[in-house]
Structure formats: C-alpha cells, structure tokens
Amino acid sequence: MANWTKDVIKAANTELSIVRGGSGKPLLILHDELGYPGWMAWNAWLADRREEIIPLQPGFGQSARVDWVRSYRDLGGLYAQVLRELNLAPIDVIGFSAGGFIAAEMAAACPHVFSRMVLVAPMGIKPQDGEILDFFELTIRRHLRATVADPENTPEFGRIYGGEMTPEQFEAFEDARAETARLGWEPYMHNPSLPHLLYGVRTPTLLVWGTRDQVVPRGCIDGYRAALANCRVVEIDGAGHRPEIEREAEFSRAVGGFLAE
Amino acid sequence: MKIGYFTERPYRWLPEEVVLKNRAFFGVSNRYFDRDKAADDYNYYLDEYCYAEELGFDVVALNEHHGNPFCMGSVMNVEAAVLAYRTKRVKIVLIGNPLPVIKHPLRMAEELAEIDLISRGRLITGWVRGAGSEQFFNNANPAYNREYFNEAHDFIVQAWTRPGPWRYEGKHFHYRHVNPWALPYQKPHPPMWIPGVISPETVKWCAEHRYPYIGLGTMLGPTCDLWDYYADEAAKHGYQAGPENFGYLIPTVVADSQEKADKIAENFVYGGGQNAFSAPEFTMPPGYNSKSAIRALAKQPTGSWLGVSGEKLTQQARGGDEAPVDYAEVHRKLVAGLEKVKRNYQVIAGTPATVTPKIKSILKILRPGVFIMFSVQGPVSNEERMASMRLFAQEVMPALHDYAKEIDLPDPFQRTPGSVVLRAGVKRDAVADRGPLTELGLR
Numbered sequence: 001m002a003n004w005t006k007d008v009i010k011a012a013n014t015e016l017s018i019v020r021g022g023s024g025k026p027l028l029i030l031h032d033e034l035g036y037p038g039w040m041a042w043n044a045w046l047a048d049r050r051e052e053i054i055p056l057q058p059g060f061g062q063s064a065r066v067d068w069v070r071s072y073r074d075l076g077g078l079y080a081q082v083l084r085e086l087n088l089a090p091i092d093v094i095g096f097s098a099g100g101f102i103a104a105e106m107a108a109a110c111p112h113v114f115s116r117m118v119l120v121a122p123m124g125i126k127p128q129d130g131e132i133l134d135f136f137e138l139t140i141r142r143h144l145r146a147t148v149a150d151p152e153n154t155p156e157f158g159r160i161y162g163g164e165m166t167p168e169q170f171e172a173f174e175d176a177r178a179e180t181a182r183l184g185w186e187p188y189m190h191n192p193s194l195p196h197l198l199y200g201v202r203t204p205t206l207l208v209w210g211t212r213d214q215v216v217p218r219g220c221i222d223g224y225r226a227a228l229a230n231c232r233v234v235e236i237d238g239a240g241h242r243p244e245i246e247r248e249a250e251f252s253r254a255v256g257g258f259l260a261e
Numbered sequence: 262m263k264i265g266y267f268t269e270r271p272y273r274w275l276p277e278e279v280v281l282k283n284r285a286f287f288g289v290s291n292r293y294f295d296r297d298k299a300a301d302d303y304n305y306y307l308d309e310y311c312y313a314e315e316l317g318f319d320v321v322a323l324n325e326h327h328g329n330p331f332c333m334g335s336v337m338n339v340e341a342a343v344l345a346y347r348t349k350r351v352k353i354v355l356i357g358n359p360l361p362v363i364k365h366p367l368r369m370a371e372e373l374a375e376i377d378l379i380s381r382g383r384l385i386t387g388w389v390r391g392a393g394s395e396q397f398f399n400n401a402n403p404a405y406n407r408e409y410f411n412e413a414h415d416f417i418v419q420a421w422t423r424p425g426p427w428r429y430e431g432k433h434f435h436y437r438h439v440n441p442w443a444l445p446y447q448k449p450h451p452p453m454w455i456p457g458v459i460s461p462e463t464v465k466w467c468a469e470h471r472y473p474y475i476g477l478g479t480m481l482g483p484t485c486d487l488w489d490y491y492a493d494e495a496a497k498h499g500y501q502a503g504p505e506n507f508g509y510l511i512p513t514v515v516a517d518s519q520e521k522a523d524k525i526a527e528n529f530v531y532g533g534g535q536n537a538f539s540a541p542e543f544t545m546p547p548g549y550n551s552k553s554a555i556r557a558l559a560k561q562p563t564g565s566w567l568g569v570s571g572e573k574l575t576q577q578a579r580g581g582d583e584a585p586v587d588y589a590e591v592h593r594k595l596v597a598g599l600e601k602v603k604r605n606y607q608v609i610a611g612t613p614a615t616v617t618p619k620i621k622s623i624l625k626i627l628r629p630g631v632f633i634m635f636s637v638q639g640p641v642s643n644e645e646r647m648a649s650m651r652l653f654a655q656e657v658m659p660a661l662h663d664y665a666k667e668i669d670l671p672d673p674f675q676r677t678p679g680s681v682v683l684r685a686g687v688k689r690d691a692v693a694d695r696g697p698l699t700e701l702g703l704r
Contacts (some may be wrong), residue, residue, distance in 0.1 A: 137397065139542045171552060178548030181404035 003047055004039050008063075012081035017062040019054040022047025027092045027259070028083070028114075029054040030099030033123075033135070033184070034144070035061070035176040037160045042244045045252045050259070053088070055079065059179030061172045072098070072124065072183050073191060076105030080113055092259055094118040097216065097241065098180065098189065104224070108197035117205040118255050119224060121241050123189040127219025132189050135215065136181060140173040141165070149212035149240035156245040198227040205231035206258040210239030210246065234258075262624075262665035263672040264658055265320030265354065265633035266313035266650065267510055270306040271531075272330035273640040274298045278588045280532030286331040287394040287539035293330070302333060305643055307343055309636075312647060314351040316654035320385070322354045322510070322633055324456075327362065327391075327398040331538055331638070338372045345380035353380055356456040356475055356510075357387025360417075361409035362399040367436050369413070370420040373451065374443040382446040387454045387475070388414055390463075394539035396546045404548025407462065409433055421450040452673060454508060454631070461490055462551055468494035468502070471679025475508035478535075478635065481606055481626055481703055484509070485693035488627065492692040501681040502692050504670040508631030509623065512638075514610040515652040516645070525649065526603070526610035528639025530595040535638075605703060613656035620657065621664050626697050630672040632661065 004021025021039065027050040031037070036056050043052060058078070059065035069075050079102060083089040093114045095103035100122025106113050123132055135143040144161050148154045165173075184190075205228050209221045221233055234254045236243040243251045275293055283289050310321045321344060325337035334340055341353050353376070363369060377384040390410050396403040412431050419429075425440025445451050456475040457463040467474040468491045476484045488507060495502040512529050516522035529535075538544070602608050609619050624632065634653055636646060683689055698704040 136547055137542055139545075142542070174547070174552070178404045181402055181547040185402040185404065186400055 004043070004052070009086075011085045012078050014058060014066050014078070015064050016058065016082065017056040019056065020051065022050055022052050024048075024050040025092070026051045026053055026088055027094065028079075028088070028103075030079070030093065030095040030102050031057065032097035032099050033176060033180040033189075034147070035172060037245075040156055040160075040245055041248045042252050042255075045248075046256065049256065050092075053091075055082065057176075057179065059175065059182070061175040065179065070182060071191070072101045073105045073109070075183060076102050076109060080106050080110060083113060089113045090115045092116045092118075094120065094255065095122060096120045096244070098123050098184065100124060101184075101189065101191075101194075104194060104198060105191065107201050107203055108194055111201045111203055114203050116259060116261075117203050118208060118258060119205060120208040120244065121210065121213055121216040122207070122220060122224060123184075123216055124191060125195050125220055125223035125227065126187070126190045126192065127217045128222055129219040130217030132217070132220065133215040134188065136177070136185070140170070140177065146214045147241040148246050149210065149214075149238060150246075154242075154246050156248070157242070160245075195223055195227040198224075199229075201228055202230045203228070204258075204261070206255065207231055207233045208236065208243060208251065208254065209233065210236045210241060210243045212238055213241045215241040262504070262629070262662065262670040263319040263352070263631045263674070264661060265322050265352075265508075265510075265631060266310070266318040266636065267322035267324070267356075267633050268306065268309065268636040268646075269324065269326075269332040269638060270302070270334050271638045272299065272333050273302065275330050275532070277532050277592065280330075280537060281586070281588050281591050283540075284533075285537050285540040285543070286532060287329045287392075287398075287543055289330055291328075299333065306333070307340065307347070309643075309646065309650070310340075310344055310351075311347055313650060313654075314348045316650060317658065318351060318634075318654060320352045320354050320631070320633065321348070322356050324356050324389075325359065326538075327359075327395045329394065329538070331532075331535075338376060341376045341384070342372075342379060345376045345383065348380075348383075350383075352383050352385050354385040354454060355387050356454065356477075357389040359389050359391030359395060360413035361406045362391035362395045362401040364399070364401060364409065364413075364434075366413035366416040366434055367420060367439065367441065370417045371441045371443055373417075374421065374441060374445045377445040377447055377451050378443060380446070382451075384445070384447070384451040385454055386451045387456055389456060390460075390549075392539065392544070393546050393549055394543040396549060397543055402548075403546035405433060406549050407551075411466075418450060421445055454673070456510070457487075460551070460554055461487070462554075464491050465494050467491065468506075469498060471495075471498075471500070471506075473506050473508055473631065473673050473678050475510060475631065475633070476627070476629075477510050478512060478607055481623065482695075482698055484627060485695050485698070488693045492689055495679070496683050496689045498679075499683055499685070500679045501683040501689055502678075503676065503681060503690075504628050504630035505673045505676040505678045505680075507627065507629040507692070508633065509627050509629040510633035510635050511606075511620075511623065512608040513616065513620075513634040513649075513653065514608075514637050515613060515616050515649045515657060516610075517612060517648075517652065519611050519615060522610040522612065522616075522649075525637055525641055525645055526608055527596050527599060528637050528641050529602075529608050530599050531639030533595060606701065613652055616653070617657050617660050620661060622697050622701060624661065624664060624670065625668065626694055628668070628670055628693060630670055630675075632665075 056062040100119035101124030239246040323337040325334040326332040429436040454473045492502040514526045
C-alpha cells in the first residue's frame with residue numbers, strides 16, 4: 001500500500017514536482033539519470049523510519065526545465081536553494097548514480113548542507129580506472145538492461161520496465177536523456193574540480209557499490225574515497241548499478257543502519 | 262529551374278560485409294582506409310564536379326559527414342574552395358555545413374567568405390544540424406543542437422553584415438573581437454538553401470527566413486505535406502511560397518539500357534544504403550530530435566533517409582543482431598527492397614527515355630525551382646558514373662528545362678524567395694500538385 005503523495009511546489013523560482021512519503025526525520029532522495037522509477041520496496045521499508053522527500057529533476061518531464069541549469073553544479077545549487085526555502089537543511093541524503101553526483105556537488109559547495117550522505121554508485125568523479133558507461137551511445141532499452149546485473153531475475157526491474165514501452169514512457173526516457181545530456185555531456189558525467197572541492201569535507205558518507213555494476217566502475221568509488229575524509233564503502237556482492245532493487249534487503253539494511261547511526 | 266549535380270563521394274573500396282557486420286557505415290574502423298585509393302578518389306570526385314560544369318549542370322552540390330565512409334567529404338569547405346578556383350560558371354551549393362557540430366561560427370564565416378570571394382560570388386551556403394552520429398563524433402551536445410544551430414546562423418549573418426569590430430557574448434558562443442577581414446563577395450551575403458529530411462522545425466525555420474528548402478529524397482506524399490507546411494508558415498509571414506522556395510534531390514542513375522541502369526542502381530543500397538548511415542543508437546542521440554520527430558520516427562514503418570525504422574529499433578532492443586547472419590542473403594534482400602523504393606520514385610534508374618517522364622512527374626508534383634541529381638553510391642566505376650552524368654545532362658536535362666518553363670518553375674535566382682507578397686486574409690496558392698500521386702500509385 002503506497003503511503004506517498006506527489007505535489008508541485010514553488011521553490012527556487014521554479015515549479016518542482018516532489019514525491020513525499022513516510023514519516024520521521026526528513027531524508028532527501030535524489031534519483032538517477034533515468035528518472036524517478038516509482039515507489040519501490042526499499043522506499044516502503046524506509047518509510048516506517050523516515051520521511052522521504054524526492055524531488056523530480058527539472059526537465060525530466062514532470063518538473064519544468066530550468067534553462068539556466070547547465071551543469072550538475074548548477075542543479076546542486078538549485079536544490080540547495082530549495083532546501084533553504086523549505087528550511088530542510090541540514091538533512092540526510094541518498095543520491096543514486098547522477099543523483100549522487102548532484103549530492104556531491106552540493107556537499108562540495110556547502111559541506112554543512114547534509115548531515116549524512118549515502119552515495120549509491122555515484123558518478124561525478126572521473127574514475128582512476130575504467131570508464132563510466134557511455135549510455136548516450138545506447139538506446140534506452142539497452143541502457144536500462146545495463147543498469148542491473150541480471151534483468152531476468154530482478155523482479156522489481158521487471159515490474160518497472162517489463163512489457164511493451166508505451167509512447168509516454170519512451171518520451172519520459174527521452175526527456176531524461178536530453179536533460180542529462182544538457183548537464184553531463186561534456187566532461188562526461190563528471191566534474192574535474194569536484195574531487196578537489198570535496199577534499200576535507202567531513203560529512204559522514206556511505207558509498208554503496210554493486211560488484212557487478214556495468215555503469216559506474218569501482219574507480220569512481222575509489223575517487224570519492226580518496227576525496228572524502230569521513231566515508232566508508234559497502235560493496236553489495238552480485239548487484240549491478242541498482243542494488244536498491246537488485247538486493248533490496250541487503251541495501252536497506254546497510255543504508256538504514258548507516259542513517260540510524 | 263536550376264539543375265544540380267550531387268554525390269556523397271562514397272569511399273568505394275570497403276567490402277560490403279564490413280558495413281553489414283557493423284550494421285552501419287558510421288563506426289566502421291578506419292583501419293580499412295587506404296590512403297592511395299582515397300587520394301585517387303578525392304581527386305576524381307573534384308574532377309567529376311568539374312565535369313558536371315562542363316556538361317552544363319547549373320549547380321554542383323557538396324555536403325559533409327564525419328567518421329563515415331558513406332561520404333568522403335569530411336570538410337566540404339576544402340572541396341568547395343578547390344571548386345571555387347577550378348570552375349568558372351557553376352554555382353557551388355553547400356548542403357550544408359553542420360553548424361552545431363563545428364561549433365565555430367566565426368571561423369565558418371571566414372571560410373565561406375573566402376570561398377565566395379575566390380568563386381567571385383558563386384557560393385550558395387546551406388546549413389544543417391549534422392546527423393545524429395556526428396554529434397558523437399564531434400562531441401557536440403545534441404541536446405543543444407537546435408540552439409547551437411540558431412545561434413551560429415544568426416551570428417554568421419551578423420558577422421557578414423555588421424561592420425566590426427564588435428563583441429559578442431551569446432549563450433553558446435563568445436567572441437571578443439568580431440571583425441572578419443574577408444567578407445563575402447555577394448551582398449549582403451551568399452544565398453542560403455537549407456536541406457532537410459524529416460524535421461518540421463527546420464521547414465518552419467526556413468519559411469521564417471525565406472530560405473529555400475531542399476528535400477533530400479523524401480517520399481513524395483510526405484514531401485507535399487512539408488511543402489504545404491512551409492507555404493502555410495510563409496503565408497503567416499506575408500508571402501506566397503512558390504517553386505523558388507523549394508528544391509528536391511533524388512538518387513538518379515542513367516544508362517544506355519534499363520538493365521544496366523538497374524544493375525548500377527543496386528549500389529544505392531550497398532551496405533544497406535542510406536538507411537545504414539548509422540545504427541539507431543547513433544542516429545538518435547539524446548535531445549537531438551524534437552518530441553514530435555521522435556514519435557514520428559518510432560512509428561515509421563520502413564525507414565527514411567538517414568533515419569531509423571521502427572523495425573530496426575525493435576530489432577536493436579531485442580539484440581537481434583547477435584544471431585549468425587548470412588550476408589549474401591542480407592544483400593539479396595536489400596536489392597529486392599530497392600524495387601519498392603524505385604516504384605515509390607525514391608530512386609530513379611533507367612535510360613533517358615524512361616527517366617525523363619519519371620522526373621517530369623516529380624516536377625509536376627513537387628514544383629521545385631531546383632532539381633538535383635544524386636549520383637550513385639557504392640563501388641561503381643568512374644566510367645559508369647560519368648556515363649550516367651553525361652546521359653542525364655545531354656539527354657534528360659534539356660527536356661527537364663523545357664518542362665520547367667512549360668509549367669513555370671522559377672528558380673531562386675529568377676524570383677527571389679519570399680518576394681511574392683500575400684496579403685493577410687488572402688488564401689494562399691497551392692505549392693504542390695498531389696493529383697499525379699494517385700495515378701502513380703503513391704497514395
């Protein structure tokens with residue numbers, strides 16, 4: 001049973017769609033470059049403990065595109081404005097993939113904006129080894145399949161993306177891809193100054209990474225580990241880029257435990 | 262009507278199987294590039310364009326593509342400069358420079374001005390957005406493609422017309438000191454013709470700017486729709502569109518027997534032809550197409566020029582390319598598919614006697630002021646290519662010129678595009694004649 005709502009708020013001089021659910025201490029959730037996939041089992045689990053606040057990224061179809069936002073740093077600045085206006089900072093955050101990139105930009109600009117950070121397979125730092133998958137060179141269907149290690153045996157993946165893609169879904173993905181390109185085309189899904197600006201940031205941070213991630217290589221995690229002064233890594237064995245749906249119980253345990261510390 | 266000659270300058274020395282295995286021309290490794298053969302061909306193609314002038318074509322048309330053996334013109338301004346020097350009479354039309362992928366409009370303004378000066382005012386400069394694959398090749402952000410295009414175009418027009426020096430701070434381009442010494446020979450600047458395939462946004466933009474729109478081998482029925490759209494937009498801007506606003510380019514082969522022409526025309530689908538220009542993932546980079554274009558593309562059943570068919574998209578999603586493939590069979594199917602393309606008048610192949618009435622039908626339907634022969638692709642010999650040009654020029658072109666006079670198809674030099682005033686509230690005239698579509702079984 002879903003216990004969430006979706007509203008449009010006016011903040012940071014724009015209109016932003018926000019999904020809110022659960023109760024407890026507020027928790028900001030920044031979705032990935034494919035867009036908010038819906039209320040998943042891990043959201044439901046966490047909703048007993050925390051109030052989840054999930055802004056739907058401007059330009060992804062539901063929140064209006066903001067023309068001046070041209071980088072992840074700009075977007076982080078916009079979200080920081082939203083937090084200030086809603087009087088939510090400092091707040092805990094979970095950022096997925098490009099959402100992790102946004103969170104890291106926000107922490108780099110203002111280390112006190114977050115009390116705790118969970119970065120799940122975050123982009124944003126050029127990996128020392130390997131490369132971030134160039135998903136712009138993939139059709140959306142191939143990109144989706146690359147996000148999980150074993151699509152056929154990931155029930156929630158089938159639930160979100162199974163069946164024929166409707167024109168509306170296709171369009172929503174194209175919106176997400178286009179906006180992601182606007183922000184992350186070059187340099188590709190990273191910001192060379194980010195690790196330098198994160199240096200010395202002491203926000204307690206959990207880095208989560210699936211050992212079969214085909215999108216973000218371990219090198220990105222190592223880059224964050226080198227930059228952040230107070231972080232630890234949880235590897236989720238056998239998971240791909242979306243451990244929250246591939247190994248939901250393990251993910252919830254690790255993240256729930258960290259946030260409760 | 263002006264009649265033009267165009268070739269993609271295909272790299273002719275690539276085994277077809279290499280392209281088929283790659284599912285596209287774009288992305289074929291340049292390990293297959295042979296400098297001696299390429300050197301011969303660059304020289305040959307320039308000679309071929311000079312031959313077109315000799316044969317009496319009014320216009321020679323160049324284009325460019327990047328990282329793609331489908332077209333050897335990677336920097337067409339280089340070829341245009343050579344032609345500006347070597348030719349004496351023909352107009353040199355560029356269809357067109359891909360402004361968003363070159364991303365340097367000031368340099369572009371300088372290069373084109375030099376070409377216009379060397380040719381003493383024979384340049385017709387067109388602009389394109391660049392194919393999807395070229396956004397990848399040049400690392401040009403496809404989500405800003407349309408913005409780059411518009412801003413670069415507006416900047417170039419200013420750079421050619423507004424006395425410098427001045428400073429420019431735009432959204433995507435920034436120049437401290439705009440004062441190009443070389444300005445175009447033609448005043449206020451060279452004419453612009455804009456080629457296009459599917460995008461209604463481009464048609465609308467052309468109509469707003471009164472630039473002729475050149476349909477690149479698009480299906481005749483949908484091309485009539487695009488013409489109507491152009492003319493409706495033109496009416497909103499207070500003018501009646503006519504033949505001077507439209508051009509049409511179509512794959513054409515002429516030989517001294519139908520069998521020979523058909524055999525040569527098979528090379529239009531060599532390696533998959535224009536539908537194999539690039540694989541779907543490279544054809545539709547993020548944000549490159551408008552939403553309406555994306556929807557239209559996904560629904561299209563049989564593919565289009567440099568486009569993607571719904572079938573291909575589905576196949577790609579299934580990963581259907583992993584099964585072993587019989588390439589001889591693929592080739593046979595491609596050639597078989599060409600019959601339908603010919604029936605649809607998307608490839609014209611035959612003797613002067615069979616080609617002439619077909620092109621006349623196209624002229625009757627589309628009423629273009631510019632007609633461009635697109636020479637054959639694939640590994641066709643120099644002799645066969647030149648024979649096709651010669652037969653077209655000597656035995657088809659005169660009849661087309663006569664027919665254009667008969668049905669009154671003024672070209673953009675005879676009547677300035679956008680110069681026929683249409684008063685508000687007055688119904689515009691038809692710009693296409695769909696009548697023959699039914700007779701030809703195209704509707």
